[in-house]
Structures are given as C-alpha cells and as structure tokens.
Amino acid sequence: MPTWCATAIASPNIAFIKYWGNRDDALRLPANGSISMNLAGLETVTSIAFDPQLGNDEFVFDGVLQSGPALARVTTHLDRLRSKAGSILKARVESRNNFPLGAGIASSASGFAALTVAGAAALGLTLSERELSILARRESGSASRSIPAGYVEWYAAEADPDSYAESIAPPDHWALTDVIAIIDSRPKKTGSAEGNRLARTSPRQAARVADAPRRLAICRRAVREKDFTALAEILEEDTRLMHEVMRTSTPALNYLVPATEKFMRWIPAWRAQGLPVAFTIDAGPNIHCLCPMESAAEVERRLREIPAVERVLVAQPGGGARVELG
Numbered sequence: 001m002p003t004w005c006a007t008a009i010a011s012p013n014i015a016f017i018k019y020w021g022n023r024d025d026a027l028r029l030p031a032n033g034s035i036s037m038n039l040a041g042l043e044t045v046t047s048i049a050f051d052p053q054l055g056n057d058e059f060v061f062d063g064v065l066q067s068g069p070a071l072a073r074v075t076t077h078l079d080r081l082r083s084k085a086g087s088i089l090k091a092r093v094e095s096r097n098n099f100p101l102g103a104g105i106a107s108s109a110s111g112f113a114a115l116t117v118a119g120a121a122a123l124g125l126t127l128s129e130r131e132l133s134i135l136a137r138r139e140s141g142s143a144s145r146s147i148p149a150g151y152v153e154w155y156a157a158e159a160d161p162d163s164y165a166e167s168i169a170p171p172d173h174w175a176l177t178d179v180i181a182i183i184d185s186r187p188k189k190t191g192s193a194e195g196n197r198l199a200r201t202s203p204r205q206a207a208r209v210a211d212a213p214r215r216l217a218i219c220r221r222a223v224r225e226k227d228f229t230a231l232a233e234i235l236e237e238d239t240r241l242m243h244e245v246m247r248t249s250t251p252a253l254n255y256l257v258p259a260t261e262k263f264m265r266w267i268p269a270w271r272a273q274g275l276p277v278a279f280t281i282d283a284g285p286n287i288h289c290l291c292p293m294e295s296a297a298e299v300e301r302r303l304r305e306i307p308a309v310e311r312v313l314v315a316q317p318g319g320g321a322r323v324e325l326g
C-alpha cells in the first residue's frame with residue numbers, strides 16, 4: 001500500500017437542536033450551537049490516495065465519477081488538508097454510502113467527516129478530535145458533529161478554533177432510537193448549504209438564535225438525565241422554529257410536504273395517548289421519530305401502516321468517525 005492512502009468511516013447524525021444559519025458564511029461559524037445523535041449502522045466509507053501521478057483530484061461516489069459542484073466541494077476541502085500538511089499532491093477519493101442518497105439523511109455530514117479523517121490520516125497529519133471537527137465544519141456544518149461519538153454538542157463561537165463539536169454522552173449512555181419515515185426520497189431543490197445562507201433574511205431568525213441557549217440547556221440536561229418527556233417537547237419546539245425561519249426567508253423555503261404536516265400533528269397525539277415518541281425534521285420532508293428503544297417496534301409498525309411512507313430506516317446512537325485499519 002502506498003504511503004498516502006487511508007480509509008475512514010463516519011455516520012450521519014440527527015440534530016435535536018438544529019443548526020440553521022451562520023454568523024460567518026466563509027468560515028461556516030454557526031449562528032447558534034446545536035446538539036445531535038450519530039446514527040449507528042448508517043455509514044459513509046471513504047478511501048483516499050494522494051498520488052504524484054495525478055494531475056487533478058478525482059472523486060468517485062457510489063461507483064460514479066463525479067464532476068461539477070460535487071467534485072469542487074471535495075477539492076476545496078482537500079485544499080484545506082493539503083495546506084495543513086504542506087502537500088501539493090492530488091488525490092483519488094472513493095466514497096460509498098450504505099444508505100440511499102436522497103433518503104432525507106444528510107449525507108454531507110458523514111461524507112465530509114469521513115473525508116476529513118481519511119485525508120488527514122493519508123497525509124500523515126496528527127490532529128486531535130477537536131481539530132478534525134473544526135476542519136470538517138468548514139465544508140459542512142453538521143459534519144463537525146459526525147466526528148465525535150454518540151450524543152454531541154457543537155459550540156457556536158466567534159472564532160474558528162472555538163467552534164467545534166464534542167461528545168456530551170457516549171452511544172451506550174441512552175438507547176434512544178431514530179425511526180425514520182421516508183416520505184419523499186427525491187433530491188431537495190435547495191441544498192442545506194445554500195439554505196443556511198438564507199436564514200438571516202428571515203425576521204424570525206434573530207429570536208430563534210437569541211433563545212438557543214435556553215433550548216440547548218434543556219436538551220443537554222434531558223440527554224444527560226435521560227429525560228424523554230423533556231427531550232420530546234424541546235425537540236419538536238426546535239424543529240418548528242427552524243421550519244418557521246425557512247418559510248419566512250427570502251426566497252421562502254418549504255421543505256415539508258402535506259404528509260409531513262400530518263405527522264407533525266399525529267406524533268404528539270400518539271405521545272399524549274402514552275406512546276413515548278417525538279418528531280424532528282431536517283431540511284427535507286422526511287420524519288425522524290425519536291423514541292426509547294422499547295417503543296421503536298410499535299413506532300415502526302404505525303409508520304409502515306401509513307401509505308405516504310415509502311420506507312422506514314431504524315438507527316440507534318452511533319460512534320464517531322474513525323480510520324479503518326488494515
């Protein structure tokens with residue numbers, strides 16, 4: 001195996017308290033902090049080889065050679081790693097997801113977390129988890145949260161070295177389950193990186209950001225103390241606030257479809273009837289149902305009965321991004 005090769009694995013994450021909007025778009029410093037859970041079993045595996053023979057970077061995703069914006073994002077990120085390592089070598093990057101693209105699961109989080117870890121290892125950089133998280137953040141905010149394991153908080157800060165993610169509880173701390181109902185697997189019209197830049201155009205964003213420390217404190221405590229009732233309320237409140245900002249941006253963004261809005265009424269009703277479950281929704285129409293592991297089978301059964309649901313994925317708390325050895 002040539003010297004400049006490495007493979008890394010990372011999982012996507014689901015945010016309990018959402019990142020939406022930057023205080024600095026160029027550095028991707030978030031307007032507010034966020035908290036998430038990595039999703040075990042869903043993985044991006046990325047191999048990278050820096051090669052003196054190559055004239056340009058190459059990026060193969062799920063077996064297909066990429067060009068245009070997908071390749072440009074990879075090259076931009078590799079430039080950050082190259083400049084840290086003092087290298088000018090071009091790379092061949094091969095990446096695979098074991099979950100369907102467009103399944104409403106942010107593949108940029110696991111994708112750029114895996115690329116950061118694989119790239120740093122291949123270039124012989126010894127970086128701390130914090131440094132890896134900062135680097136991953138630069139290309140995809142949510143990727144910073146896929147570097148540490150389990151339940152993770154990403155800090156908002158004014159300066160680049162202070163905005164990183166760290167684990168607030170390991171994966172085995174609490175067996176929460178994310179039962180994901182895929183309602184529409186078509187790619188979204190406005191990607192989250194572009195949508196994030198529109199957040200500041202909403203008159204609701206300033207209030208959402210100002211209140212974020214309160215929501216973060218409630219969520220952090222709920223995770224630490226495994227208080228599902230508190231988590232459920234704050235999860236849904238935070239989701240509603242983010243989608244309100246999206247809808248009131250210029251241009252307006254609406255990632256939801258009518259079926260999503262029905263779930264937003266049904267799930268709190270299921271909870272009121274005694275089934276511990278709460279929803280959260282990212283920049284897409286699909287519903288993530290968080291519940292204690294004991295309720296996951298019942299939640300999954302109910303979701304599968306609904307014709308609008310194309311498929312259901314189930315994930316428990318996952319580990320952090322890591323180099324694959326051997």
Ligand code: PMV
Nearest residue numbers: 015018019141142192193283
């Ligand atoms: O980091 P990005 O560009 O994938 O944006 C992620 C934004 C949301 O998924 C909607 C919220 C979040 O915190 O993950």
